[in-house]
Amino acid sequence: MKYSTWSQDAALAVLATLREEKGAVLMALQALQKEFGYVHKEDVALVANFFNNSRADVHGVLTFYHDLLTEPPGDNHISVCVAEACQAVGSRQLEKDIKAKFGKEVHDGYCFGNCALGPSAMVNGAIIGRASVEKIAKARI
């Protein structure tokens, strides 16, 4: 996936689009991640200043949500669902196999709402049903 290169000005430009939003801290972090692929370490102070919050509050939000990343992501983002409905059709083994093959690209997912056609995975935002190592490998860029 393609992301912009982080700079303070670029980050502030993202925040400026959310100036009118109420309770915007989480939205701001999500927007920054969408633009740059992750939340840069200097973003915490920027967001705090911009929305008149404490840095502790922003740090708290950043560390609460599984989606938010603090390191630049790799080329691929693979999530394998490891929740019950997918467990019932072999996701535990699939997760092991995928992790062995693609390592750091793989994140645990908890349900993509595709529970009748599991095991399910999401590769770079595209959903895969009846997932296998081959199908996931094919969907990577």
Next chain:
Amino acid sequence: MKIYVPGDSAAISVGADDVAAAIASKVGDSTIIRNGSRGALWLEPMVEVETDKGRVAYGPVNIEDIDSLIAADFMHGGTHKLSLGESEKIEWLASQDRVTFKRVGIIDPLSLADYEAYGGLVGLRRAISMSSEAIVDEVKESGVRGRGGAGFPAGIKWKTVADAVSDQKYICCNADEGDSGTFADRMLIEGDPYTLIEGMTIAAIAVGATEGIVYLRSEYPYAIKTLQRAIDIAHAFGWLGSSVLGSKYAFELKIRVGAGSYVCGEETAMLESIEGKRGVVRAKPPLPALEGLFGKPTVINNVLTLSTIPAVMADGAAAYKARGVGRSLGTQVFQLAGNIKRGGIVEMPFGISIEEVVNGYGGGTLSGAPLRAVQIGGPLGAYFGTDKFETSLDYESMLAAGGMLGHGGIVVFDDSVDLAQQARFAMAFCALESCGKCTPCRIGSTRGVETIDLIIQGVKVDENKKLLLDLCEVMTDGSLCAMGGLTPMPVKSAMINFPEDFTGEVSRR
């Protein structure tokens, strides 16, 4: 000529986009409509063609089948090995009682003309002509209960918000459908988003709210896209905005996207998250109905609850409550998932048995191995064996059987399942997703994992089982919300209904 290829993400997950593209490249100027899925997910991608005798279905269609379908003249309903006959006569679908899902899979999700042609906006137009009190009374009278899992009567919640005095009120739709085995919210939003918007607009008029927010999980990117487009179209049409369909009412609707936290499906954690904070559960009281989003009176309902309201308002409370049993009135959208042969959406009146849904509609396991367990109501619901299959699927009967109906998800397992591992997962999931506010949930879940590990390893099995039950009791009684309070349900039900998996011996087989 119209060809329907579902754009539902479950259908896409098994190749519907490729099938749509392949058909488009070969059949020229026909119109391909990306409808929602009718819910027979094992038949996806299910392609339908409009013919003289109505819509004719084929499925599951793979791209390799396109050439032979064209050779069989499927464009005119020709016979092919994938023929399913007339869509309306497919027994699995025709035998259901679709109320909330009546348009899903049939219409073009974003076509307002389709929506109105199939009964959309009738409920809202009627609501606009009524007093707020009369709308609330109608919803109360219908007996509609919260579909998120708790089953609280929607009308009573609305009445509380309607009676509250405030300069600002909110309608929040909880679309944080994080429970494994549930996908009805997603399918409704992807297949018939205007129904949700209509339900929220009616709620707003009933309680005097002018702003609505749909808290939609990030794991549902397709639903986010569809709903945003639907909101934009409804705006342009003059449905949303400063004058709802030309009336004196104003209503604005926005989406807030979640960030991968399960506990944010708990209503007060959801409010915190919408406010941009950590998704930490709030103590109740104050009720969100009185002090909810940004401290203002707020209606919080699940997607299915709100999406059922248009039907209630269009057809009247009496028609709705004629369905169901006891205090569980109307229909429930069951979701058949996991190791299931014919998975998908089964909407039927409350009171249908587990057997009828799982073996009747579901046809048993996908693997063909004997069915050993079902988990009903999401990760916090109970594990049952087949001895409980005559239980009626309604709120009260499920409670009496030691489980809960929850959001209506049913996850099926074959005989390879190890219930001790499932119990361990319940605790581990709670440890991962706990918001951390209260100790029984935050610490108890980790101690739970450790204790189950000892049982699995055969260390002081009886003592540790006793300890685990004690821990479950503390979590049930001492947690603030359902996360910690109900995690013991899968654990205890697994221990009670499948004691042979908790003996500490290496393996049953």
